[in-house]
Amino acid sequence: MRLTFATGIALVLLCAAPSRAADYAQEIAEWRRARVARLTAPDGWLSLIGLHWLQVGDNAVGSAEDNAVRLAAGAPYLGTVRLAADGQATFRAAPASRTEVDGVAAGEHPIELHYGAARPSLVTAGTVSFFLIKRGEKIGLRVRDTESLRRTGFAGLDYFELDPSWRIEAQWVAFDQPRMIPITNVLGQTSPMPAPGKAVFTRDGRTFELLPVLEGAGEPLFFILADATSGTETYEASRFLYAEAPRDGKVILDFNRAENPPCAFTPFATCPLPPKENRLPIRVTAGEKVYRGEHR
Template identity: 55%
Template sequence: MPSTDYVKQIEQWRTQRLARLTAPDGWLSLIGLHWLKPGANTVGSAADSDVVLSKGPAHLGTITWGADGKVRIALAEGSGALIDGKPLASAELLDDGHDAPTRVSFGTASFYLIDREGRKGLRVKDPEAPTRTHFLGLDDFPVDPSWRIEAKWIPFEPARTLEIPTVIGTVEKYPVPGKAVFERDGRTYEILPVIEVPGDKELFVIFADRTSGKETYGAARFLYTPMPKDGRLVIDFNKAYNPPCAFTPYATCPLAPPENRLDLRVTAGEKKYRGAGH
């Protein structure tokens, strides 16, 4: 691919990345993350609530995490909240493991249930979030075609499992179908891509490098690759981007595992967010 076409392709990808990030329902819209306790949890903006929302009705309702593992909500009378856009009095809350988690909305804000290794919480979003309305934009390294690397692909038979810690202290297990081996400046490096969701048509790479914590975000950067073909895996570090936790304290991001901490300065992709205040 000619260099000018390649640069245009990366610039188009970055434009789409920015659009996803800044969408009304994107990662910048997060305004809260509240973990539930088993049993009843009162929810509202009143200070005496078990879950204190930063905005919304003083007494929104009660969320009960039952012994059967199901989570249900009963709205307080007069709360004005809607469940999936309907004025229901109560409902079971489906978590984000479902294609369409149940959404409870109030004013411009809303929340839905998330499950993280058995911990259940409320992810609260609002398109009027300060992180979105005061967003300072993204900074990237200049596009450099040399960082589009065709690595040697060594499959694992059977697939291995990689334990990846998260910013909230949990550990997530991902299948690793193989390893990518590449050379840069005369040295050899290895990286372990994972399968994020069964059936995915791409591989997910969570990595850190010698720029992490300096020019780039310290915890990790993400990128996706096409599936390996003919014993090769294309890793395009120009498409490396910051995880949600680079922009908000309310995300639950995986961190770069030791296996993917490269002793290499990857001067490609997204730089550290200059508006980070957490």
């Protein structure tokens, strides 16, 4: 049987559509595998076992009861973190603690601890490690254990059924200058973050806008959002969505990649909350559902 040109084109399109759908499903499956790998990595969010705010002066660290900073695991006495009034910090290892700082054995002399950078100083002893973080005026120790129960007992992730219609090409409206919008975290601290523009999209005949913030130069757009599923089918505080930089006045919002914030898995994270502009009055039935495992 001879095919007309139009019939041939129709057959090509019919064959191409399932192929594109399969490619997209494979792409999302690979993204989900990578997501789980990051969460369950030895330095992933599931390894956190503590967040301890420091006082100015000496802060003894270890699992024994008489430490100022009592860890949930590890040696009874690891050493002492001295925090100066100007925010500088040093670590002196306890005798025989077998502690390392950035992979180098810690001796009897104090070692300066750097923080606020992409790679803060890491203090390690066996499976336990800690580093300094700053939130507002607070400086604390974030503690990890590669054998934490949350990591070893990870329950897996649950998702809404994959729905390509939630991969949305939104209009990008750039601001003349980035707007500084207030972002509040779970500690109640508020800091301004730059929003370079807004994504405008239509769903079910309604138009919505989302504001992304920038976490740093060259980083993807970061959307902190909530919707009508928050607190029931999805994590109550928020979900995160990342998007590549806009091209030709468009930005892709793939809600199938909406993910839970670290606070959904551990109480030792300090997650940002959605700005008022990013609280959608519709059900976004795509991406990660609420975590069913232990997170408190």
